[in-house]
Amino acid sequence: MAIETRYNDILRAATDVIARRGYHQASIREIARAAGLSLAGLYHYVGGKDELLFLVLDRSLDTLLAGLDRAQAGARSPEGRLLALIRTHLDFGFHHAAALKIINRDWELLAEPRRSEVAAKRQAYVQRGLAILRELDPHGRSGDELLSATNLLLGMLNGIARRPFIRSGDDVRSLAGVVGALFLYGFLERSTDGGRVAALGGEHDG
Amino acid sequence: MAIETRYNDILRAATDVIARRGYHQASIREIARAAGLSLAGLYHYVGGKDELLFLVLDRSLDTLLAGLDRAQAGARSPEGRLLALIRTHLDFGFHHAAALKIINRDWELLAEPRRSEVAAKRQAYVQRGLAILRELDPHGRSGDELLSATNLLLGMLNGIARRPFIRSGDDVRSLAGVVGALFLYGFLERSTDGGRVAALGGEHDG
DNA sequence: CACGCAACCTAACAGTCGTTCGGTCGGAGG
DNA sequence: CCTCCGACCGAACGACTGTTAGGTTGCGTG
Numbered sequence: 001m002a003i004e005t006r007y008n009d010i011l012r013a014a015t016d017v018i019a020r021r022g023y024h025q026a027s028i029r030e031i032a033r034a035a036g037l038s039l040a041g042l043y044h045y046v047g048g049k050d051e052l053l054f055l056v057l058d059r060s061l062d063t064l065l066a067g068l069d070r071a072q073a074g075a076r077s078p079e080g081r082l083l084a085l086i087r088t089h090l091d092f093g094f095h096h097a098a099a100l101k102i103i104n105r106d107w108e109l110l111a112e113p114r115r116s117e118v119a120a121k122r123q124a125y126v127q128r129g130l131a132i133l134r135e136l137d138p139h140g141r142s143g144d145e146l147l148s149a150t151n152l153l154l155g156m157l158n159g160i161a162r163r164p165f166i167r168s169g170d171d172v173r174s175l176a177g178v179v180g181a182l183f184l185y186g187f188l189e190r191s192t193d194g195g196r197v198a199a200l201g202g203e204h205d206g
Numbered sequence: 207m208a209i210e211t212r213y214n215d216i217l218r219a220a221t222d223v224i225a226r227r228g229y230h231q232a233s234i235r236e237i238a239r240a241a242g243l244s245l246a247g248l249y250h251y252v253g254g255k256d257e258l259l260f261l262v263l264d265r266s267l268d269t270l271l272a273g274l275d276r277a278q279a280g281a282r283s284p285e286g287r288l289l290a291l292i293r294t295h296l297d298f299g300f301h302h303a304a305a306l307k308i309i310n311r312d313w314e315l316l317a318e319p320r321r322s323e324v325a326a327k328r329q330a331y332v333q334r335g336l337a338i339l340r341e342l343d344p345h346g347r348s349g350d351e352l353l354s355a356t357n358l359l360l361g362m363l364n365g366i367a368r369r370p371f372i373r374s375g376d377d378v379r380s381l382a383g384v385v386g387a388l389f390l391y392g393f394l395e396r397s398t399d400g401g402r403v404a405a406l407g408g409e410h411d412g
Numbered sequence: 413c414a415c416g417c418a419a420c421c422t423a424a425c426a427g428t429c430g431t432t433c434g435g436t437c438g439g440a441g442g
Numbered sequence: 443c444c445t446c447c448g449a450c451c452g453a454a455c456g457a458c459t460g461t462t463a464g465g466t467t468g469c470g471t472g
Contacts, residue, residue, distance in 0.1 A: 006419095022315060024230035028460065040462080041420045049460065105311050109228060138394060145384075148371060149393060152362040152385065159361015160354055178351075179358065186392035187355060188344060212449095234430065246432080247450045255430065 010035045010045055011059060014052050019098030023053055023106040054114040057107055060099035061121040064092050068128060078136040079184070085129060086157065086183075087176040093161025094172055104158055126150055136184075153183055216241045216251055217265060220258050225304030229259055229312040260320040263313055266305035267327040270298050274334060284342040285390070291335060292363065292389075293382040299367025300378055310364055332356055342390075359389055 013034035018026045028049055032042040046052050071084035093100045107118055129150040137146065156179060166172055181189065219240035224232045234255055238248040252258050277290035299306045313324055335356040343352065362385060372378055387395065 022228070022230060024228060025315070027458080029458090038421055039460095040422075043461075044419065044421095109231070133393065136393065148366055148381070148384065149388065151365045151371065152388060153365075155361040155363070155365015156358040157361070159357045159359075159364070165354060165357065175354070178354065182355065182358060182389075182392070184392045184394050186388070186390045186395065187339065187342065188390050189392065233428080235428090244451050245430095246452075249431075250448085250450060 006035075006037075007045060010037070010042065010052075011055055015056050015060075015098045015102065018053065018056065018106060019101045023102075023109045028052075050111050050114065053102075053106065053110055054118065056099065056102055057110065057118045058121070060096065060103055061118065061125070063096065063099075064088070064103075065121065065125060065128075067092060068125070072128075078132060079180075081132045082136060082184070083176060083180045085132060086179050087172060089154075089157045090161050090166060090172045090176055090179070091169075093157075094163075094166045094169070097161075097163055100158075100161060126154065129153060156183065212241075212243075213251060216243070216248065216258075217261055221262050221266075221304045221308065224259065224262065224312060225307045229308075229315045234258075256317050256320065259308075259312065259316055260324065262305065262308055263316070263324045264327070266302065266309055267324065267331070269302065269305075270294070270309075271327065271331060271334075273298060274331070278334075284338060285386075287338045288342060288390070289382060289386045291338060292385050293378060295360075295363045296367050296372060296378045296382055296385070297375075299363075300369075300372045300375070303369055306364075306367060332360065335359060362389065 010031075013036075014026075014031045017031045017034055020026075021030070028042060029039050031052070032039050035042065046055065067088045068085060071088045072081055075081040075084045103122075107122065108115070110118055126147075130146050133146050133149055133153070141149070160166070160175065160179070166175060216237075219242075220232075220237045223237045223240055226232075227236070234248060235245050237258065238245050241248065243251075252261065273294045274291060277294045278287055281287040281290045309328075313328065314321070316324055332353075336352050339352050339355055339359070347355070366372070366381065366385070372381060
């Protein structure tokens with residue numbers, strides 16, 4: 001078995017166990033068992049529990065950011081870039097539910113200096129959202145206001161990026177349209193079917 | 207010292223320590239120390255760690271729901287009730303930041319049957335939001351769509367109900383207006399100053 | 413064959429955890 | 443006075459934690 005495969009097994013096992021039990025309750029023994037290794041066998045690959053959490057977070061955030069880059073590349077308007085971000089986030093929540101849970105719940109438990117490193121990647125993600133809202137904003141909002149709006153948007157996404165709401169890849173696409181329309185035009189506008197925003201999906205190559 | 211005071215001390219200490227360290231990392235010894243008791247002295251009042259987490263969650267959710275009731279009573283329109291919910295939530299996040307953190311992050315760690323009991327109170331809160339959106343909805347959305355929208359709204363609120371965004375009681379009032387306007391009319395509408403929604407604040411007696 | 417090294421193991425370490433046992437103390441009731 | 447009881451404490455229990463020391467394989471290389 002190739003070493004990289006083992007490495008992936010370990011990270012996948014760690015992601016599952018930590019997401020299910022929480023970081024502190026997830027014992028290294030249980031992660032090792034889930035990865036098909038003994039306790040000391042796991043220590044042959046990773047330096048410790050803190051490093052394990054870091055690897056999970058770092059790799060997940062890289063996946064999320066890379067997915068965002070790929071989706072942004074196919075969008076030619078600010079609205080398209082917004083929809084691309086929404087789709088990427090919901091898609092990540094669908095395909096990597098455990099990782100998203102860890103990103104939102106357990107990242108603060110990292111020790112320095114790894115915590116700062118992960119915080120920087122988290123902030124980079126927020127900045128992508130903020131940049132999109134800035135070019136979308138017709139009112140010249142201040143940086144603080146745009147940051148608040150960005151966190152409102154990301155909070156919305158985390159509020160529904162969970163399995164009870166997303167059961168299939170089709171759900172991701174339709175739900176992304178709903179979220180985008182609701183964010184841009186509000187709850188009082190029609191936002192559940194082929195309105196203005198659904199058409200934006202056409203320019204996206206995902 | 208009255209027994210109820212001691213009880214409050216214990217719950218306040220537990221809330222602080224659990225919010226800061228996370229449930230599993232928060233040791234009963236540290237909570238006892240923060241409450242000014244010995245380890246065994248704490249066990250004289252509560253049956254165990256799981257019960258401690260339950261008491262914190264149960265009492266916090268009661269406070270949140272009671273605050274919602276009080277705010278709803280002073281609102282005479284659906285929009286007013288929505289703004290009341292938003293204000294209540296942000297206000298709770300401002301005055302009970304630690305409790306809100308535990309509600310959102312640690313409640314799943316409760317063991318049955320207490321977990322179901324807390325889940326019911328959480329769901330009751332979601333239902334309040336859903337009922338408001340139902341009477342507000344001009345499009346006859348389905349129950350599923352309304353539930354999604356409710357979770358989008360609550361996700362928004364949790365996304366900014368943290369101290370970096372709310373530094374004073376005035377921030378709560380102004381931010382509530384911004385959030386309400388953004389949710390109802392969307393990001394593309396003007397939502398940061400005295401528009402339609404700010405006027406809704408006038409009918410609220412909070 | 414001999415060597416080295418990666419891959420993995422068993423077994424133990426010291427520390428912390430939640431919980432409990434067996435108290436002490438002071439005030440109220442008879 | 444004695445007794446009882448709630449409030450509280452020190453010390454210990456067994457279980458579990460992250461980590462490491464010290465192996466044992468098995469394969470690639472010279």
